[in-house]
Amino acid sequence: MADNLLQQLQETVAYIRQSIKAESNVGIILGSGLGNLANTIVAEKEIPYKDIPHFPVSTVEGHKGRLIFGELGGRKVWVMAGRFHFYEGYTAQQVAYPVRAMRMLGVDTLLLSNAAGGVNTGFRIGDLMVITDHISLFTTNPLLGKNEDKLGTRFPDMSEPYSKELIGRVEKIAAANNIELKHGVYTGVTGPTFETRAEYKLIHTLGGDAVGMSTVQETIAAVHCGMKVFAMSVITDIGIREEENTITHEEVLQAAHEAEPKLTLLFTELLKSL
Numbered sequence: 001m002a003d004n005l006l007q008q009l010q011e012t013v014a015y016i017r018q019s020i021k022a023e024s025n026v027g028i029i030l031g032s033g034l035g036n037l038a039n040t041i042v043a044e045k046e047i048p049y050k051d052i053p054h055f056p057v058s059t060v061e062g063h064k065g066r067l068i069f070g071e072l073g074g075r076k077v078w079v080m081a082g083r084f085h086f087y088e089g090y091t092a093q094q095v096a097y098p099v100r101a102m103r104m105l106g107v108d109t110l111l112l113s114n115a116a117g118g119v120n121t122g123f124r125i126g127d128l129m130v131i132t133d134h135i136s137l138f139t140t141n142p143l144l145g146k147n148e149d150k151l152g153t154r155f156p157d158m159s160e161p162y163s164k165e166l167i168g169r170v171e172k173i174a175a176a177n178n179i180e181l182k183h184g185v186y187t188g189v190t191g192p193t194f195e196t197r198a199e200y201k202l203i204h205t206l207g208g209d210a211v212g213m214s215t216v217q218e219t220i221a222a223v224h225c226g227m228k229v230f231a232m233s234v235i236t237d238i239g240i241r242e243e244e245n246t247i248t249h250e251e252v253l254q255a256a257h258e259a260e261p262k263l264t265l266l267f268t269e270l271l272k273s274l
């Protein structure tokens, strides 16, 4: 599998390079309801995922997915508009595959966004949370199986999965633009069910501030292959609260959409600062 993985990545990258000759060391993966940032990007070239060899086979949502090479904040950037989620039936390795492909394209700085449920009682819908750390023990680790030493070490250190340097930059940008930031621990779960009331409480008790169905596998793969990661959650629902509480996917998308302009500003300015 691992020998195969490297070869597959090489074929993926060779295909992308055929149509996109330019270089960038920054990659962005956009979360649910947060895909509009892709429209802010001056796209030089787009490739539908379905055309890229060895990219995970699309489900309905993945079908619209595309890899964009373009410019944001005056910087060249690779953008995955649409990500692969474990709950769609992809393996954890498949979820992480595009991150590894980006690494082989020369990306060393990865920016991630996601929609997440708030379990910190101080959070409100629409808050932006800088992910300072994560809990991934409820999900499947993308590094399971034979290690590909050419990508990274067997036992990667995870003491700083989210780059303090990048967090510091975003804090400055937010302060300069009057954008309030929350900070917290993102807890990765498989989904697709939203959590029960007992589960939100459990996650809160364990030290999670937010919970979501993405990001941790991408971050693990990115750290494994030596990338710096910055990730931000939009709090789209409040899981932990006393009153009756139902959550729908539509509400999540709506809340994400409303917070998106702030997120776009932060990502654009972060890129400019790099």
Ligand code: HPA
Pocket (backbone or CB within 6 Å): 115, 116, 117, 118, 189, 191, 194, 195, 211, 212, 213, 236, 237, 239, 247, 252
């Ligand atoms: N739980 C899990 N994933 C989510 C949530 C949530 O409450 N909101 C958005 N993604």
